Amino acid sequence: DGGITQSPKYLFRKEGQNVTLSCEQNLNHDAMxxxxxxxxxxxxxxxxxxxxxxxxxxxxxxxxxxxxxxKESFPLTVTSAQKNPTAFYLCASGSGxxxxxxxxxRLTVT
Amino acid sequence: xxxxxQPDIHITVSEGASLELRCNYSxxxxxxxxxxxxxxxxxxxxxxxxxSGDTLVQGIKGFEAEFKRSQSSFNLRKPSVHWSDAAxxxxxxVLSGGYNKLIFGAGTRLAVHP
Numbered sequence: 001d002g003g004i005t006q007s008p009k010y011l012f013r014k015e016g017q018n019v020t021l022s023c024e025q026n027l028n029h030d031a032m033x034x035x036x037x038x039x040x041x042x043x044x045x046x047x048x049x050x051x052x053x054x055x056x057x058x059x060x061x062x063x064x065x066x067x068x069x070x071k072e073s074f075p076l077t078v079t080s081a082q083k084n085p086t087a088f089y090l091c092a093s094g095s096g097x098x099x100x101x102x103x104x105x106r107l108t109v110t
Numbered sequence: 111x112x113x114x115x116q117p118d119i120h121i122t123v124s125e126g127a128s129l130e131l132r133c134n135y136s137x138x139x140x141x142x143x144x145x146x147x148x149x150x151x152x153x154x155x156x157x158x159x160x161x162s163g164d165t166l167v168q169g170i171k172g173f174e175a176e177f178k179r180s181q182s183s184f185n186l187r188k189p190s191v192h193w194s195d196a197a198x199x200x201x202x203x204v205l206s207g208g209y210n211k212l213i214f215g216a217g218t219r220l221a222v223h224p
Contacts, residue, residue: 040216040217041216042114042216043154045212092154096210097204098144099210099212100156102153103152103153104151104153
């Protein structure tokens with residue numbers, strides 16, 4: 001089945017630790033995206049990548065980093081510099097103007 | 111500033127009743143328009159999209175939406191709601207061209223009474 005997978009579904013970390021969220025797609029899409037979702041705020045773009053080995057900051061990139069070494073993979077690292085990392089993180093991939101979303105990872109930092 | 115507004119945070123309807131979820135956008139040009147649905151703890155599923163042409167678009171699960179340029183609106187409708195439609199609904203726009211950045215509304219949470 002074609003689709004987007006994110007792992008793990010739930011992730012718990014202590015404050016001060018970096019954590020990496022996985023996103024894999026087998027839709028052969030060039031573009032991939034990371035969004036953060038907080039209650040009542042919709043989705044906000046963290047980073048996006050239109051092609052392998054290239055990525056750009058979105059609206060809320062501070063405290064996050066990404067890499068795009070393979071077309072299929074776009075991991076997101078939440079660093080200790082992110083002041084409020086507890087959130088639901090959604091990965092998407094796109095063809096043209098359409099984006100397709102993964103199931104999300106809920107990160108809780110205590 | 112470019113924005114998407116969903117005026118209703120929560121809506122409750124009875125099963126079998128009709129539904130309309132509102133969405134307004136503020137852009138100079140006509141953007142590409144989308145409606146997504148999200149069940150609790152899940153990702154987003156694309157319901158329907160408008161790029162150009164016929165202003166009434168049909169989507170999955172019996173949903174439709176109408177683009178009204180004069181009102182900068184793209185409201186989502188369903189003639190008869192099912193209990194399984196309870197979810198959160200997001201309107202989103204993309205400026206034509208560029209890198210396809212999706213701008214989301216804050217969402218409308220739909221509850222369905224039996």
